[in-house]
Amino acid sequence: MAAYDRVIRGGNVATAEGSRVADIGIKAGKIAAIGEDLPRGEDETDAHGRIVTPGGIDSHVHIAQVSGMGVWTADDFESGTRSAMCGGTTTTISFAAQHRGQSLRKVVDEYHARAAGKTYIDYAFHLIVSDPTEQVLGQELPALIADGLTSFKIYTTYDALKLSDRQILDVLALARRHNAMTMVHCENHDAMTWLAEKLIASGRTRPKYHCFSHNMPVEREATHRVIALAEMLDTPVLIVHVSGREAMDEIRRARARGLKVYAETCPQYLFLTQDDLDKSGFDGAMCMCSPPPRDKANQEHVWIGLRDGLFDVFSSDHAPYRFDDPKGKKVAGTDASFKKIPNGVPGLEIRMPLLFAEGVLKGRLTLERFVAVTATNPAKIYGLAPQKGAIAIGADADLVVWDHERELTVSQRLLHDAMDYTPYEGMKVKGWADLVFSRGELVAKGGEPLAKAGRGRYLAHGPSDWSKPLGRSIFPEDISDIF
Numbered sequence: 001m002a003a004y005d006r007v008i009r010g011g012n013v014a015t016a017e018g019s020r021v022a023d024i025g026i027k028a029g030k031i032a033a034i035g036e037d038l039p040r041g042e043d044e045t046d047a048h049g050r051i052v053t054p055g056g057i058d059s060h061v062h063i064a065q066v067s068g069m070g071v072w073t074a075d076d077f078e079s080g081t082r083s084a085m086c087g088g089t090t091t092t093i094s095f096a097a098q099h100r101g102q103s104l105r106k107v108v109d110e111y112h113a114r115a116a117g118k119t120y121i122d123y124a125f126h127l128i129v130s131d132p133t134e135q136v137l138g139q140e141l142p143a144l145i146a147d148g149l150t151s152f153k154i155y156t157t158y159d160a161l162k163l164s165d166r167q168i169l170d171v172l173a174l175a176r177r178h179n180a181m182t183m184v185h186c187e188n189h190d191a192m193t194w195l196a197e198k199l200i201a202s203g204r205t206r207p208k209y210h211c212f213s214h215n216m217p218v219e220r221e222a223t224h225r226v227i228a229l230a231e232m233l234d235t236p237v238l239i240v241h242v243s244g245r246e247a248m249d250e251i252r253r254a255r256a257r258g259l260k261v262y263a264e265t266c267p268q269y270l271f272l273t274q275d276d277l278d279k280s281g282f283d284g285a286m287c288m289c290s291p292p293p294r295d296k297a298n299q300e301h302v303w304i305g306l307r308d309g310l311f312d313v314f315s316s317d318h319a320p321y322r323f324d325d326p327k328g329k330k331v332a333g334t335d336a337s338f339k340k341i342p343n344g345v346p347g348l349e350i351r352m353p354l355l356f357a358e359g360v361l362k363g364r365l366t367l368e369r370f371v372a373v374t375a376t377n378p379a380k381i382y383g384l385a386p387q388k389g390a391i392a393i394g395a396d397a398d399l400v401v402w403d404h405e406r407e408l409t410v411s412q413r414l415l416h417d418a419m420d421y422t423p424y425e426g427m428k429v430k431g432w433a434d435l436v437f438s439r440g441e442l443v444a445k446g447g448e449p450l451a452k453a454g455r456g457r458y459l460a461h462g463p464s465d466w467s468k469p470l471g472r473s474i475f476p477e478d479i480s481d482i483f
C-alpha cells in the first residue's frame with residue numbers, strides 16, 4: 001500500500017515565512033509530510049520548477065445575498081464557489097447579512113440553507129449586523145459567537161445598513177467581551193449623501209460622479225472615527241476594502257501607536273482607476289463599487305502597503321451584479337443616477353491569479369507576502385488556522401500549483417461565475433492557478449473545474465489572538481467593567 005494518497009513532488013513550497021523545494025505527502029485530505037524524497041503516493045503530481053502555495057482564503061465575499069436596494073447578487077453558492085475554486089481559492093468567507101428587523105439567528109439559518117449541498121469548496125460565514133437591538137446584542141450575537149460565527153461586518157454608510165457611532169460602540173464592546181473580530185466599512189454617510197444630492201440636482205448623474213461623492217476624505221474621516229472608537233474601548237478592528245493613501249495613513253498612525261488595527265485591500269484598488277467609471281454611456285457602472293477605485297498614484301500606495309505589511313488581507317469583495325440585466329446594474333435603467341446603481345464588482349476568481357501574476361512574478365510582492373495576505377493571515381484573523389491557510393503538517397491539503405508560464409488575456413469567457421462581464425476584460429497576464437487541491441482532491445486544472453458541487457464543508461471559526469484586546473486603557477483608571 002502506498003504511504004500517501006498523493007505526493008506533490010519537488011515544488012517550491014511557499015509559506016508566509018519562506019519557501020523551499022520539497023515534496024508534500026497527503027493522506028486523508030491532510031498534509032501528512034513535507035520533506036525530500038518522500039515514498040510514493042497512490043497518485044503523484046510533478047511540481048518540479050513550479051511554485052506551490054496554500055489554497056486561497058477569500059474572506060470578503062458577497063454571494064446569495066440581497067442588497068439594501070433589494071437586488072440579488074448574480075452568484076449563488078454554486079457559481080460563486082466554482083468560480084473561486086477555478087482561480088485557486090479553496091475557502092470562502094461570505095456574509096450572512098441581517099436586514100433591519102430580522103433575527104440574526106434566522107438569517108444564519110437561511111444562509112446555511114442557501115449554501116448546503118451547493119458548494120465546491122469549504123466555506124464559513126461572517127455576519128453583517130445592521131440592527132444591533134437589545135435582543136441581538138444580549139442574546140443572539142453571544143450565542144452565534146459561541147457557535148463559531150466570530151466575525152462581523154458593520155457599516156458607517158448605506159441607508160439600510162448604517163450604524164450610528166453609538167451603535168458602533170455597542171457592537172465593538174460586544175466584540176471585546178466575546179473576543180470577536182469587527183470588520184468595518186468606513187465612509188462618511190452624511191457627507192456622501194449631501195454631496196450626491198447636490199451633484200444629482202445639478203445634473204451630474206453619470207457613474208463617474210459616484211467617485212466624487214465617495215471621495216477620499218469621506219473614507220479617511222470614517223476610518224479615523226472608527227479607529228478612535230475602537231481605541232477608546234481597546235478593541236481590535238479590521239478596516240475592510242481600503243482604497244488608497246488617505247485611509248492608509250490613518251491606519252499607519254494607529255499602528256504607530258501600537259493599536260490592533262488591521263487592514264484589507266482588494267484587486268479593484270490595484271488594477272482599476274476612477275477613469276474606468278468614466279467610460280462611454282453606462283459602461284462605467286461595471287466598475288462602480290464602494291469605496292471606488294482611485295488614481296494611479298493611489299494604486300502605487302496600495303502596492304506599498306501590501307509589500308510593507310500595512311495590509312493584512314487581500315480579498316475580492318466580490319459583489320456581483322450583472323451589467324446587461326434589469327435585475328443587475330440596470331435595475332433602475334441606464335439613465336438612472338449613480339445613486340441607483342448597485343455597488344460592487346466581481347473578483348472572486350481573478351483575485352489570486354492577478355496578484356500572483358502582477359505582484360509575485362513582476363517582483364512587486366514577495367511570495368511570502370502573497371501567501372500571507374491571500375491565505376495565512378485571513379485564516380489566523382478569522383480563527384480558521386491551523387486547519388486552513390498554511391502548508392503545514394496536519395493542515396487541510398488545500399494547495400495550488402501555479403503555472404508561471406501561462407499567458408492569457410483576461411476575458412469573461414474564461415471565468416466561471418454567473419456574471420456577464422469582468423472589469424478586467426482584455427488585461428494581459430502571465431501566470432495563473434494551474435492545479436487546485438481541496439482537502440487533497442484535485443478540484444480544478446488549468447482554470448477549469450473538475451470537482452462536483454456539494455463537496456464543500458461548512459467551517460465554524462475558532463478563537464483568534466488577533467481579536468483579543470491589547471490590555472491597555474486610554475483612561476487613568478480601569479473602567480473596562482462598564483463596557
Ligand code: DUC
Nearest residue numbers: 185289290319343344
Ligand atoms: N461595497 C460594499 O460595501 N459591499 C459590496 C460592494 C461594494 O461596492
Ligand code: ZN
Nearest residue numbers: 185240241290
Ligand atoms: Zn463594504
Ligand code: ZN
Nearest residue numbers: 060062317319
Ligand atoms: Zn463588501
